[in-house]
Amino acid sequence: MKTTFTILLVLCSAFAVHAQVDSLFEARRARLIDVVSREQEKSPYVIASKIHKAFEIDRALVLLDSLTYDKGIGGMFYSYSLIGTYLFTKDAIPDSLRKKVRLAYQNRMMYRGDTENHWVMYYTGLYLAAQTWPGETGETWFNGKSSKENLREAGGWLNEWFRISSTIGQGEFDSPTYFITFVTPMIALYEFAADPVMKVKAQLMLDLLFADFAAEHLEGNYGGAHSRDYPEDIINPLGAPSTMWAWLYFGEPKFEQWEETRFRPRNRGGWEAVFGALSSYRLPAIIRNIATDRSESYVHTETKRVRNIIRFGKEKNPPAFKYTYMTKDYVLGSLHGGILQPIQQHTWDVTIPTGKPYNTIFTLHPYYSGSELGMFFPEELKFLSEEVDRYHKVYTNPGKWNSSSPYEQTFQHRNTLLVLYKLEKGVMQPHIDGFFPKNLDERVVDSKGWVFCRTDDTYVGLYFVKPGEWTEETVNWRWRSRALNNGIIVEVGSESEDGSFQTFRTKVLSARIDLKDFDRKNAIHYTNRHGIEMQFSFNGPRVVNRREINLKDYQFFDGPFIQSKWGSGVITIRYKNHSRVLDFTRATIQESH
Amino acid sequence: MLFAGLVWFSAEAQETILMSVLNSRKHRLNVSDNPVVGVFASTDAGNSWEQRGWKEYIRTFYTEADECGVLWSACGNGVLRSTDQGTRWVITTGWEVTEVLKVAVDPSKSSTVYAATAYGIFKTTDDGRTWREKKIGLALPFTSDVVVDRSNRNRVFAATEVGVLLSADGGDSWKTAGLNGLGVRAVVQDPSNSARLWAGTQDDGIFGTTDGGTTWKRMNDGLQHKTVYTIAVHPNNSSLVYLGTHGGGVYRTENGGRKWERRSDGLGNPDVHSLLVLKTNPNTVFAGTLNGGLFRSADGGNTWQFNSQDEGQVWGLSSK
Numbered sequence: 001m002k003t004t005f006t007i008l009l010v011l012c013s014a015f016a017v018h019a020q021v022d023s024l025f026e027a028r029r030a031r032l033i034d035v036v037s038r039e040q041e042k043s044p045y046v047i048a049s050k051i052h053k054a055f056e057i058d059r060a061l062v063l064l065d066s067l068t069y070d071k072g073i074g075g076m077f078y079s080y081s082l083i084g085t086y087l088f089t090k091d092a093i094p095d096s097l098r099k100k101v102r103l104a105y106q107n108r109m110m111y112r113g114d115t116e117n118h119w120v121m122y123y124t125g126l127y128l129a130a131q132t133w134p135g136e137t138g139e140t141w142f143n144g145k146s147s148k149e150n151l152r153e154a155g156g157w158l159n160e161w162f163r164i165s166s167t168i169g170q171g172e173f174d175s176p177t178y179f180i181t182f183v184t185p186m187i188a189l190y191e192f193a194a195d196p197v198m199k200v201k202a203q204l205m206l207d208l209l210f211a212d213f214a215a216e217h218l219e220g221n222y223g224g225a226h227s228r229d230y231p232e233d234i235i236n237p238l239g240a241p242s243t244m245w246a247w248l249y250f251g252e253p254k255f256e257q258w259e260e261t262r263f264r265p266r267n268r269g270g271w272e273a274v275f276g277a278l279s280s281y282r283l284p285a286i287i288r289n290i291a292t293d294r295s296e297s298y299v300h301t302e303t304k305r306v307r308n309i310i311r312f313g314k315e316k317n318p319p320a321f322k323y324t325y326m327t328k329d330y331v332l333g334s335l336h337g338g339i340l341q342p343i344q345q346h347t348w349d350v351t352i353p354t355g356k357p358y359n360t361i362f363t364l365h366p367y368y369s370g371s372e373l374g375m376f377f378p379e380e381l382k383f384l385s386e387e388v389d390r391y392h393k394v395y396t397n398p399g400k401w402n403s404s405s406p407y408e409q410t411f412q413h414r415n416t417l418l419v420l421y422k423l424e425k426g427v428m429q430p431h432i433d434g435f436f437p438k439n440l441d442e443r444v445v446d447s448k449g450w451v452f453c454r455t456d457d458t459y460v461g462l463y464f465v466k467p468g469e470w471t472e473e474t475v476n477w478r479w480r481s482r483a484l485n486n487g488i489i490v491e492v493g494s495e496s497e498d499g500s501f502q503t504f505r506t507k508v509l510s511a512r513i514d515l516k517d518f519d520r521k522n523a524i525h526y527t528n529r530h531g532i533e534m535q536f537s538f539n540g541p542r543v544v545n546r547r548e549i550n551l552k553d554y555q556f557f558d559g560p561f562i563q564s565k566w567g568s569g570v571i572t573i574r575y576k577n578h579s580r581v582l583d584f585t586r587a588t589i590q591e592s593h
Numbered sequence: 594m595l596f597a598g599l600v601w602f603s604a605e606a607q608e609t610i611l612m613s614v615l616n617s618r619k620h621r622l623n624v625s626d627n628p629v630v631g632v633f634a635s636t637d638a639g640n641s642w643e644q645r646g647w648k649e650y651i652r653t654f655y656t657e658a659d660e661c662g663v664l665w666s667a668c669g670n671g672v673l674r675s676t677d678q679g680t681r682w683v684i685t686t687g688w689e690v691t692e693v694l695k696v697a698v699d700p701s702k703s704s705t706v707y708a709a710t711a712y713g714i715f716k717t718t719d720d721g722r723t724w725r726e727k728k729i730g731l732a733l734p735f736t737s738d739v740v741v742d743r744s745n746r747n748r749v750f751a752a753t754e755v756g757v758l759l760s761a762d763g764g765d766s767w768k769t770a771g772l773n774g775l776g777v778r779a780v781v782q783d784p785s786n787s788a789r790l791w792a793g794t795q796d797d798g799i800f801g802t803t804d805g806g807t808t809w810k811r812m813n814d815g816l817q818h819k820t821v822y823t824i825a826v827h828p829n830n831s832s833l834v835y836l837g838t839h840g841g842g843v844y845r846t847e848n849g850g851r852k853w854e855r856r857s858d859g860l861g862n863p864d865v866h867s868l869l870v871l872k873t874n875p876n877t878v879f880a881g882t883l884n885g886g887l888f889r890s891a892d893g894g895n896t897w898q899f900n901s902q903d904e905g906q907v908w909g910l911s912s913k
Binding site: 109139145160310311378383387 | 615616618646647648649650651652669670671681682683684687688691692694711712733734735737754795820822839840864866883884
């Protein structure tokens with residue numbers, strides 16, 4: 001099939017501004033490579049940085065040598081990072097070491113994994129390796145397939161992933177933790193794919209990943225709800241791996257993540273962004289603009305998909321509906337609820353860019369069950385929980401900070417959110433938890449049932465239908481309710497929206513809460529501080545000002561910056577009079593203004 | 594290559610046991626010279642074991658050998674095949690085939706193999722060079738077991754999350770054959786009576802048929818643990834059957850399922866996921882557990898002794 005690639009560029013009149021932005025980017029990428037080149041751990045990114053900088057090359061070659069037989073890295077992580085490092089540095093490494101790299105793809109049986117990010121890494125690595133060593137027989141590859149067969153298989157899967165991701169979305173969408181496992185392989189694919197169509201598709205995917213992030217980005221934070229996330233990144237958003245990519249490409253946050261202990265990633269060696277710094281991929285200015293311009297508040301909705309369901313459901317990838325309200329002061333975002341991802345779902349939060357760590361507030365039901373895991377993993381239901389605990393440590397922990405739950409549903413309208421919990425009797429972990437950082441400037445428990453929080457000039461009010469208990473923990477207050485049926489009303493505001501904190505509180509206290517059907521139907525009828533009327537009941541309709549919201553009307557992307565019709569494969573990015581159309585169906589990018 | 598396999602399996606008429614270890618509490622990513630996951634083989638009734646092939650973790654659920662000694666392994670990475678006793682393996686499937694839980698070689702034509710996967714049933718008729726999805730009539734895809742009828746190779750049984758399915762045309766189409774709506778974990782054909790089959794279920798115990806799958810009877814008398822992962826039938830005595838259960842270890846019947854008795858004395862782990870009765874010495878029975886390793890009984894299941902794979906998940910056992 002012949003595919004054409006067209007880029008229509010109309011030069012921007014503000015060329016000088018862009019040149020300055022570009023020079024700042026160049027400075028950041030040089031800075032990152034320089035910092036990482038001085039590290040010493042056996043990391044593909046340290047090796048690539050050292051060789052690129054021609055700094056401690058002997059040390060880099062020793063590290064690369066040991067990497068060629070290191071089986072301490074999971075097969076899929078190894079698959080793409082080794083070939084990426086090799087391709088970024090091969091001109092500087094001796095033939096003997098090149099041969100060792102080649103043999104790594106013969107002698108090591110690489111695990112393909114069982115998640116979307118695993119497969120992206122595995123098949124990107126296999127694609128680039130097969131392309132790098134063409135014409136070789138199956139005897140020289142770990143899986144017994146020839147170079148040609150491996151290239152065809154890997155390309156086939158990658159093309160299928162591009163198609164799904166651009167039509168019904170990623171299953172592991174909007175993840176601050178796992179963002180790196182998609183963007184880093186795509187950087188390598190963009191940089192080294194010899195097939196021009198594959199290179200364009202990698203560019204399309206990079207643009208899509210960054211645009212998807214940009215629309216929910218606020219000063220380095222990946223705002224809103226997330227398909228899956230590590231608890232450490234949920235409670236401390238700027239510590240997530242995605243932050244370093246935001247710094248590199250968006251120029252935010254303004255500080256260097258590795259220099260700030262409180263925001264340093266868990267894994268000090270998480271230097272994946274080095275591949276970005278070494279790459280010729282340049283983020284389109286339009287995406288950087290939508291990531292950083294918060295002069296206007298906006299609603300952004302998305303339809304993503306549930307991860308592959310293999311049991312207990314007729315539909316393999318049901319839709320996951322996402323709503324985000326973005327302002328310059330905060331992000332309030334939510335998924336519609338239920339089990340959309342096993343283990344690590346983050347259904348809703350408000351994130352506030354305060355400069356402090358733990359800048360978020362959210363609640364969850366810390367659910368777990370073998371049946372939930374059995375929807376997504378083929379192992380035995382009755383032992384999966386224990387098995388998952390081996391890897392994710394907290395799955396069965398009653399105090400965990402990530403979870404999907406069939407007993408949780410949300411309804412959001414701009415800066416107001418309703419959350420309903422309807423726990424069955426006998427459910428494991430029969431409680432609801434809320435995370436409130438201790439470093440809030442104010443946390444006031446009002447006698448009328450509201451809790452008001454202030455951090456800098458941003459305000460959050462939460463009303464709990466049934467009361468809970470407060471306990472102090474290391475970095476946070478934990479609110480815990482043991483009522484099986486509960487509801488939470490969340491109002492978020494700021495000085496620019498509401499004036500003073502006292503004014504915000506007064507407005508919220510004057511809002512009308514009607515709970516007469518709560519005990520019977522789990523129904524909340526709420527008129528918020530702006531006079532917007534919201535009605536919501538568990539498994540019932542979502543109604544705003546007496547108009548029912550049908551989540552199925554959500555498009556793939558819908559907001560001022562990104563629009564895409566669900567299933568179309570065409571994504572339009574807009575900023576002011578500037579647009580960029582990512583057409584995955586024709587592998588074209590069209591930019592104009 | 595093929596000849597090597599023939600020698601291995603037939604020259605001394607010994608029974609080779611294949612054990613698939615999915616994972617282990619001792620497993621870490623670092624691979625040592627003594628791997629704890631993968632395919633292990635024994636040619637001396639379990640007195641010693643040798644790891645075959647790759648040493649890395651790729652989720653190995655089940656492995657069996659065909660009549661020529663060719664090995665087929667059901668893995669997370671797909672269906673793997675080895676013609677040299679496991680020294681080298683080829684992943685025969687592409688990206689479309691994943692999470693393979695069981696393979697079944699057609700006993701009368703070893704180039705034909707069925708794969709039961711989390712995403713449906715696949716079949717090859719050319720030694721794995723090509724695979725085709727077999728989904729007509731498959732209501733839901735998740736399939737945990739597949740069995741080719743010895744007496745009629747076109748009849749294939751599948752254990753699915755909504756019952757036992759039967760294909761009368763070599764997998765081209767499927768129809769419900771019983772246990773409609775029940776989660777079925779395992780289907781086994783009696784080695785000495787092809788009309789007799791057993792089906793173990795997720796929560797409903799054990800069912801048997803004596804008419805080739807036309808009618809099924811619940812046979813749970815004495816069975817206190819209703820999650821049945823695995824079934825093994827004595828090679829020459831249809832009345833003697835073993836079940837591997839979740840939480841209850843091994844159960845045995847000596848009367849064709851009319852009454853079950855728990856036989857778990859010495860079993861260090863109550864979750865038994867794989868069972869094997871040696872053809873060459875039916876008093877020797879193996880039980881593979883979830884996280885407890887492999888146990889062996891020398892007295893037909895009356896007592897068990899730990900054998901190997903401490904803390905390992907012995908997902909599958911087979912022998913040839």
